[in-house]
Amino acid sequence: MPKGRGIRRITTVMNRLINSPKGFKAAGVHAGIKNQKKDLALVISDRPAVAAGCFTKNRVKAAPVLLDKEILTEGRAFKGIVVNSGNANACTGKQGMEDARAMGRKVAALAGCQPEEVFVCSTGVIGVMLPMEKIISGIDLAWSSLSSDEESGIAALEAIMTTDLLCKSAYEELSLNGSKVVIAGMAKGSGMIHPNMGTMLAFITTDAAISGSLLQRALSGAVEDTFNMVSIDGDTSTNDTVLALANGMADNKAIDFDDESYQAFSEALMRICRKLAIDVARDGEGASKLMEVVVEGAETMADARLIARSVASSSLFKAALFGADANWGRILCAMGYSGGAFDPDGASIALSNSEGREGLFMNGSPLAFDEEAAKRILSQKEVRVGIRLGSGAGFKATAWGCDLTYEYVRINGDYRS
Amino acid sequence: MPKGRGIRRITTVMNRLINSPKGFKAAGVHAGIKNQKKDLALVISDRPAVAAGCFTKNRVKAAPVLLDKEILTEGRAFKGIVVNSGNANACTGKQGMEDARAMGRKVAALAGCQPEEVFVCSTGVIGVMLPMEKIISGIDLAWSSLSSDEESGIAALEAIMTTDLLCKSAYEELSLNGSKVVIAGMAKGSGMIHPNMGTMLAFITTDAAISGSLLQRALSGAVEDTFNMVSIDGDTSTNDTVLALANGMADNKAIDFDDESYQAFSEALMRICRKLAIDVARDGEGASKLMEVVVEGAETMADARLIARSVASSSLFKAALFGADANWGRILCAMGYSGGAFDPDGASIALSNSEGREGLFMNGSPLAFDEEAAKRILSQKEVRVGIRLGSGAGFKATAWGCDLTYEYVRINGDYRS
Numbered sequence: 001m002p003k004g005r006g007i008r009r010i011t012t013v014m015n016r017l018i019n020s021p022k023g024f025k026a027a028g029v030h031a032g033i034k035n036q037k038k039d040l041a042l043v044i045s046d047r048p049a050v051a052a053g054c055f056t057k058n059r060v061k062a063a064p065v066l067l068d069k070e071i072l073t074e075g076r077a078f079k080g081i082v083v084n085s086g087n088a089n090a091c092t093g094k095q096g097m098e099d100a101r102a103m104g105r106k107v108a109a110l111a112g113c114q115p116e117e118v119f120v121c122s123t124g125v126i127g128v129m130l131p132m133e134k135i136i137s138g139i140d141l142a143w144s145s146l147s148s149d150e151e152s153g154i155a156a157l158e159a160i161m162t163t164d165l166l167c168k169s170a171y172e173e174l175s176l177n178g179s180k181v182v183i184a185g186m187a188k189g190s191g192m193i194h195p196n197m198g199t200m201l202a203f204i205t206t207d208a209a210i211s212g213s214l215l216q217r218a219l220s221g222a223v224e225d226t227f228n229m230v231s232i233d234g235d236t237s238t239n240d241t242v243l244a245l246a247n248g249m250a251d252n253k254a255i256d257f258d259d260e261s262y263q264a265f266s267e268a269l270m271r272i273c274r275k276l277a278i279d280v281a282r283d284g285e286g287a288s289k290l291m292e293v294v295v296e297g298a299e300t301m302a303d304a305r306l307i308a309r310s311v312a313s314s315s316l317f318k319a320a321l322f323g324a325d326a327n328w329g330r331i332l333c334a335m336g337y338s339g340g341a342f343d344p345d346g347a348s349i350a351l352s353n354s355e356g357r358e359g360l361f362m363n364g365s366p367l368a369f370d371e372e373a374a375k376r377i378l379s380q381k382e383v384r385v386g387i388r389l390g391s392g393a394g395f396k397a398t399a400w401g402c403d404l405t406y407e408y409v410r411i412n413g414d415y416r417s
Numbered sequence: 418m419p420k421g422r423g424i425r426r427i428t429t430v431m432n433r434l435i436n437s438p439k440g441f442k443a444a445g446v447h448a449g450i451k452n453q454k455k456d457l458a459l460v461i462s463d464r465p466a467v468a469a470g471c472f473t474k475n476r477v478k479a480a481p482v483l484l485d486k487e488i489l490t491e492g493r494a495f496k497g498i499v500v501n502s503g504n505a506n507a508c509t510g511k512q513g514m515e516d517a518r519a520m521g522r523k524v525a526a527l528a529g530c531q532p533e534e535v536f537v538c539s540t541g542v543i544g545v546m547l548p549m550e551k552i553i554s555g556i557d558l559a560w561s562s563l564s565s566d567e568e569s570g571i572a573a574l575e576a577i578m579t580t581d582l583l584c585k586s587a588y589e590e591l592s593l594n595g596s597k598v599v600i601a602g603m604a605k606g607s608g609m610i611h612p613n614m615g616t617m618l619a620f621i622t623t624d625a626a627i628s629g630s631l632l633q634r635a636l637s638g639a640v641e642d643t644f645n646m647v648s649i650d651g652d653t654s655t656n657d658t659v660l661a662l663a664n665g666m667a668d669n670k671a672i673d674f675d676d677e678s679y680q681a682f683s684e685a686l687m688r689i690c691r692k693l694a695i696d697v698a699r700d701g702e703g704a705s706k707l708m709e710v711v712v713e714g715a716e717t718m719a720d721a722r723l724i725a726r727s728v729a730s731s732s733l734f735k736a737a738l739f740g741a742d743a744n745w746g747r748i749l750c751a752m753g754y755s756g757g758a759f760d761p762d763g764a765s766i767a768l769s770n771s772e773g774r775e776g777l778f779m780n781g782s783p784l785a786f787d788e789e790a791a792k793r794i795l796s797q798k799e800v801r802v803g804i805r806l807g808s809g810a811g812f813k814a815t816a817w818g819c820d821l822t823y824e825y826v827r828i829n830g831d832y833r834s
Contacts (some may be wrong), residue, residue, distance in 0.1 A: 057754070059755075091749065319826050319829030322830045328544070329507075332543075337475045364510060366545075404829075409822060409823050413739045
């Protein structure tokens, strides 16, 4: 792990943790999968909760991903989630599937629910069998320390981390027809780095009363615009999972239709996912800078997304960002091969952040810009790449990424050695 | 440009140059676009030649690419190609198109042909207007030094290079119904690096008598399996162009059908393209190692190509190759998100080269392999990643790439600064 940047446990996470919504408890313990560090977390709802999930599209899926996809059926209520770090339980064959099921069974036995009412997630090295004895004792230990207090929420957050340097959590409160509803989230991941140590996992809890199908709809929409718009190095892990649990304990009038309450809830869920996704990009392996690419004026949403993601993923522009080089040619080039439709003659590109704004390219022609001003903008920790397309339609998308640094090469060249 | 590796002018290129086929002359001169170095080349056929071309699929196309696509129509005979390096004439608007046409017109005036019978190529920085006075005088100078001798062939090869560290040329002789036919090629490019300084250009000349449509068919097929299977960093330039000219001066019985002669010719053309493409991969920006990824047993050709390219392009595996780390998880993961279909449970992965062969993964399960032996293989200059898929069908594809090094980040972070 790179030296010099400790894990920042920021005060903003206090009291606003995964176990903050009513009726949720959490725990994080050291089960012994990793050396010394916490490596097993539980998130448990007092009352069975409806659930929603989004999973990796990688054709190679880890055993727990296969299990979670199998048990996530409409109408089922769930008790909670068990997560281990340090071992991804991927490429582990039939035994791996058996082990994932055993983790769920163990939690179910303690919780007095069915095994298929417990989600199982793993992150860590691949191709190695889980140390099941340690995990089973770890689950016992975690169960006995489940709590709604701050310490347990932080312990759970720590227990899901692998190479992360930043804790990633998010929190929203909203009032729905007079009832206070809380949504909380936590995530781990810093790019699909260390094969699979880099898995992106995100967990969201809420005390909102909402139907499972609307929760899924809100989550799928949010994931599309947030986690799916983050690129660290273009690699997608075998374990990526986003799960949301809603236990209804806020006693709000249940969200059963696409009404104002649903809109307010899904906007809050979107903010949660955006905050976590940006934190993942910011914490990209070896990253020194966060890049936000905003594409406006695209002909379709799909075009806007393709173009934004392509720029955020371009190794060449990522290296230029690292070097604070206002190399708009690389941006235009990445737009051009993105697969998204646009007219180069109508395209404009600008850089901006708190240091100011510098237009580089306007309606298809290079601008005589101030190199020094552009360098100052690019030397900050956060840089916005604004791209305006000339189409009449106004579709817009945002992608997030980070710079490509020596540190990325060092970490990923050395990791297993 | 990285220190310590000079441009290697290898003896194998001698006498086997772009002007070796009968009736071709070449020249390379310093027109003054670049500082001191040669920057303008001509390749001219004594007798009008049929032509074939493949062009960048980037939506942002440089002016000369637009021009060449426009003039490449069936039935037309061409006099030759003019190429400048140091300036890509990309993102230069109407004036850029005018300038590209002016280059063709100038050559046509000297050659006594029509402007639309001359191809124009440019590579170098983008967004800067061509210094047309220098280019026009440069064309005069080059025209006066056109020759079939070795020196001129080498001069042409030098004049198309930008950041290349290796000269890239290829040569084939074959006998078609008793006539000796020669095919020669030269290329420049070391990844889509320096925006556009990294353009891949390849030129092929042959004295074969062949119809334009069969030449195009042979070239398109060869490009698909060679240049299109090379990945340095996933970026595709605005100027990438492959052009072939066939002047018929070998006086072989004209190739007008898909017969044995056509097969022999297209296999030779494939070897030419493969040699040039591998040289481009080997010369990847900052690269220290060449990777060859061979996928066998895929269900379709498209699957085989997607999977091979995805592994060759994975930043994570490229970094692992740099670190000589037998990280098969990254290979499997890149296969999984490639979009190509395969059954992970039937997949096998091995590394090999002159140091030996080490299986890492077999029929969906990790192998207990010899880490030291794998490290020795990965420490060589050339590494083959062999991937066998379990499908009944036997489709096979090969992709080439290079490792991701500190040097890549350094060069691309610093370039314009």
